[in-house]
Amino acid sequence: MNVTRDLFNDVMVPNYSPSAVIPVKGLGSRLWDQTGTEYIDFAGGIAVNALGHCHPELVKTLKHQGETLWHLSNVLTNEPALRLAKKLVDATFAEKVFFANSGAEANEAALKLARRYALEQFGEHKNQIIAFNQGFHGRTFFTVTVGGQASYSDGFGPKPGNIDHLDYNDLASLESMISDKTCAVMIEPLQGEGGVVSPSAEFIKGVRALCDKHNALLIFDEVQTGVGRTGDLYAYMGLDVTPDILTSAKALGGGFPIAAMLTTTAIASHLKVGTHGSTYGGNPLACAVAETVLDIVNTPEVLSGVKQKALLFRQGLEAINQKYDCFGEIRGKGLLIGAVLSEKFAGRARDFLVESANEQLMCLVAGASVVRFTPSLIISDEDIKQGLVRFERAVAKVVNG
Structure with a gap:
């Protein structure tokens, strides 16, 4: 069969508009397309390929598990799921784990649990969910409504109710909106899709205090x-603020679909038998791979390496900016980096992405005015340097028209 980009238009639902480039092979932080052209990958499958492409340990685990046990359903449990859950519990604040297949599903579970907990502990009046403008929590109807970009949830009929949005980093607004009717506050500890925005220490600690005051989760x-993206295993660890519920996906499987919702025993007890479920959630294939990812990432070498590589990345971007003066700010934490376009280039992030691909570099955007980088956590320093050379060529093309 002749597989071309045109075939996408023939057979796929048109909700995506993928690049003309079709990668066929990946290794480490490099990709090759159908013509054999090689790319450096600074996109990492949108922060998913935490250990790059085809990491030998992940390949080995997948092959072994693939010859052992694939799927059971949750009528039965399995060893990889139990081992992974134990490792997540041991590594975090959490005491209980629920497995799903995607970030949206983990967030859906978190929101359902929060509503259930509030209903059973306090009564029907306690059902308000507060979230933040430009936040992103997934594409199910519940999670996309909680997400702070109405354009993603408009046009599908009546939305789930009692969901309110505030500006990120605006503690005063939260203070005026939160009440004893609030069941949960949902927040990214660093906004990703919304532009790579970090919380101020005062804000994130204030959010925790207000939740405590009003018995909101x-x-x-x-x-x-x-899973290592910010240089801590989870971002909450670097903020010194502990949530009641945490959701994890993307990097957790290193490219294999898996997600987890983590919480305490007391809160988890409200998802009694039959209240929530997932056919594939916790399947042995995904859990085996995720266990290997966690074993590799949750080490001092990898986590401190993220911080060191982030510094190299930022220095390179600053050097490019000194020449071309196109960024107003380089922001983010660890290897979740946003280059914010200056006023002159506002709204043109996609141009930088397209020219980068023309220069054999894969990167991302976070909104119309931020170029986003989420490479492998173990990308070599050489690949960072070489990738930035390619990015500089792309920047020069955009800036010089």
Whole structure:
């Protein structure tokens, strides 16, 4: 069969508009397309390929598990799921784990749990969910409504109710909106899709304090920030703020679909038998791979390496900016980096992405005015330097028209 980009238009639903480039092979932080052209990958499958492409340990685990046990359903448990859950519990604040297949599903579970907990502990009046403008929590109807970009949830009929949005980093607004009717506050401990925005220490600690004051659960969506991305295993650890519920996906499987919702025993007890479920959640294939990812990432070498590589990345971007003066700010934490376009280039992030691909570099955007980088956590320093050379060529093309 002749597989071309045109075939996409023939057979796929048109909700995506993928690049003309079709990668066929990946290794480490490099990709090759159908013509054999090689790319450096600074996108990492949107913060998913935490250990790059085809990491030998992950390949080995997948092959072994693939010859052992694939699927059971949750009528039965399995060893990889139990081992992974134990390791997540041991490594975090959590005492209980629920497995799903995607960040959206983990967030859906978190929101359902928060509503259930509030209903059973306090009564029907306690059902308000507060989230933040430009936040992103997934594409199910519940999670996309909690997400702070109405354009993603408009046009599908009546939305789930009692969900309110505030500006990120605006503690005064939260203070005026939160009440004893609030069941949960859902927040990214560093906004990803919304432009790579870090919380101020005062803000994030204030959110925790207000949740405590009003008996509201604090949900951290760590789908993008989790599993080493910020230089801590989970971003909450670097903020010195502990949530009640945490969601993890993306990097957790290193490219294999898996997600987890983590919480305490007391809160988890409200998802009694039959209240929630997932056919594939916790399947042995995904859990085996994720266990290997966690074993590799949750080490001092990898986590301190993220911080060191982030510095190299930022220095390179600053050097490019000194020449071309196109960024107003380089922001983010660890290897979740946003280059914010200056006023002159506002709204043109996609141009930088397209020219980067023309220069054999894969990167991302976070909104119309931020170029986003989420490479492998173990990308070599050489690949960072070489990738930035390619990025500089792309920047020169955009800037010089």
